[in-house]
Amino acid sequence: METYIILLKGVNVGGNNRIKMAEFREHLLKKGFKNVKTYIQSGNIVLSHDSFIDEVKKEVVEVLSQDYGYNVSVLVFTLQQFEDILAKCPYDVPENDKKVYFSFLEEVPDTKLLEEFQSISFPDELFELGEQCIYLLFQSGYSKANMTNTFIIKKLKVAASTRNLKTVKKILELAKG
Numbered sequence: 001m002e003t004y005i006i007l008l009k010g011v012n013v014g015g016n017n018r019i020k021m022a023e024f025r026e027h028l029l030k031k032g033f034k035n036v037k038t039y040i041q042s043g044n045i046v047l048s049h050d051s052f053i054d055e056v057k058k059e060v061v062e063v064l065s066q067d068y069g070y071n072v073s074v075l076v077f078t079l080q081q082f083e084d085i086l087a088k089c090p091y092d093v094p095e096n097d098k099k100v101y102f103s104f105l106e107e108v109p110d111t112k113l114l115e116e117f118q119s120i121s122f123p124d125e126l127f128e129l130g131e132q133c134i135y136l137l138f139q140s141g142y143s144k145a146n147m148t149n150t151f152i153i154k155k156l157k158v159a160a161s162t163r164n165l166k167t168v169k170k171i172l173e174l175a176k177g
Contacts, residue, residue: 001034001048003175004056005082007104008043008064009073009149009161017070019043027063037174043072044167046175053078073159075106079175081132086168090128091137101136102168103152106159108132113156120155122146136162 011017021038024045028036033056034048049056057076064070077085086092091100108131109117118129124139125147134152138145142164149162163171 001050002053003035003046003048003079004053005077005079005171005175006043006045006047006056006060007075007077007161007163008045009075009159011041011043011070011072017068017072019068019070021045024063027067028060031059031063033059039167039170039174042163042167043161044163044171046171073106073161075104075159075161077104077132082168082172082175085130085133086172088130088133089135089165091126091135092165096137097165099138099141100165101138101142101162102165103134103136103149103160103162105132105134105156109156109158117155120147134160 011019021041025036025038028045028047032049036045036047038045051059053076057074060074060076064072064074085102085104089100089102114129125145126137127147128135136145136147149160152160152162
């Protein structure tokens, strides 16, 4: 049985696509998922299943569509992928705890778009490209950032969902626990 981390983009943000995570857990359990855990209300789910990653994504999308009428992006990672993403973070040092963010990508973007993205620069913002993640360091905090999730989606033309370092570590802790 494989452990998966699922990130939903755009649920419970600004009053849109409201989902009670306890209720959502029950829907997933009825679909046959095991060990379903959620973290805060922004669409962070850990679960286990015997299926491959594509089938897990398909089932979660189906629950969101059929049970809630929502069409939101669903990003699915294996536990190993998620661990690797955190381990490769170039900014994971204590003084950066409130400044480090991960923009998880649904898929690897087009090479040409990645090359163009590499040339982007904003004051007080650093980033490093990973395989399915952009590591972000916002010296002035996320609220003043230019390289927002919306900006990344627009430039790379792939679904993305951003989480802070604390959330990423907590999700990983849930997945391993």
